[in-house]
Amino acid sequence: MNLAIIHYPVFDKRGDIVATSISNLELHDVARSCMTYGVQLCYIVTPLPRQRQIADSLIDHWTRGYGTVYNPDRAEALRLVRTADSIDEMMVQIRNEGEPLVIGTSSRPRANAIGYPELKKRVAHEDRPFLLLFGTGWGLPPEVIERCDRMLEPVKGRGEYNHLSLRVAIGIVLDRILGDRGGEK
Numbered sequence: 815m816n817l818a819i820i821h822y823p824v825f826d827k828r829g830d831i832v833a834t835s836i837s838n839l840e841l842h843d844v845a846r847s848c849m850t851y852g853v854q855l856c857y858i859v860t861p862l863p864r865q866r867q868i869a870d871s872l873i874d875h876w877t878r879g880y881g882t883v884y885n886p887d888r889a890e891a892l893r894l895v896r897t898a899d900s901i902d903e904m905m906v907q908i909r910n911e912g913e914p915l916v917i918g919t920s921s922r923p924r925a926n927a928i929g930y931p932e933l934k935k936r937v938a939h940e941d942r943p944f945l946l947l948f949g950t951g952w953g954l955p956p957e958v959i960e961r962c963d964r965m966l967e968p969v970k971g972r973g974e975y976n977h978l979s980l981r982v983a984i985g986i987v988l989d990r991i992l993g994d995r996g997g998e999k
Contacts, residue, residue: 815937815944815992816908817853819844819980820901821860823958824951834950836865841872841895842888843981849891851992854943857904858897866897873897901958914943918962919987920953921976927967930990937991946987950980 819840822833836858848856858869873892875881882889898904908914915936917928937944947954947962959965969978969986978986 815851815853815946816855816857816914817844817848817946817984817988818857818859818898818901818904818948819984820947820949820954820958821858821865822862823955824949825953825955827952829952831955832951833860833862833865836860836869838872840981841869841892844984845891845895846888847981847985847988848894851988853894853988853992855908856895857907858895859899859901859904860897861899863899866899869895869897901961908943908945911943914945915940915964916945916947916962918947918954918959918965919949919968919983920959920965921968921978921983922953923968924959924965926964928964929967930987933966934991946991948980948984948987 821836823831824834826832841858844856847853858866860866860869873895876885876889876892881892896904896907898907905914917933946966947958949958966987968976969983970976
């Protein structure tokens with residue numbers, strides 16, 4: 815299982831296509847979630863060279879610099895994180911393992927969405943790469959959704975409000991798909 819955090823193209827709250835900023839907390843928290851659930855690689859996708867440079871510098875500090883001595887566990891987790899300048903660049907890297915099943919995420923219900931139990935079974939039993947796409951900002955635009963083989967059903971709380979932070983949503987989704995539920999398969 816691979817994961818991608820898409821910073822471009824994504825919607826802003828007005829519905830415009832934008833690039834969102836990468837945050838330090840995002841890198842650390844998502845890396846730790848990926849490590850906990852056995853994700854192979856986490857891609858951070860942005861066309862903004864300065865954003866990739868900052869992210870790569872942080873990753874380098876924790877995986878090759880003083881951070882590797884200061885906190886070896888964090889260093890191990892951050893070794894799972896890669897940057898890519900586009901979805902196309904990331905897909906070339908992932909396709910080296912085979913053609914992935916690309917699963918998009920959204921906070922809105924979608925027709926023909928795959929449920930967590932079905933995806934969990936497929937991940938456990940199919941010998942192929944899987945890729946989960948998470949949009950930042952206000953979500954993935956149609957041109958990204960069209961590249962997905964399926965959309966995952968949204969994480970839903972109890973009320974109408976449904977706007978989780980990216981880090982929380984990723985943790986919930988990974989737990990539902992890759993978590994150990996006492997032997998449940």
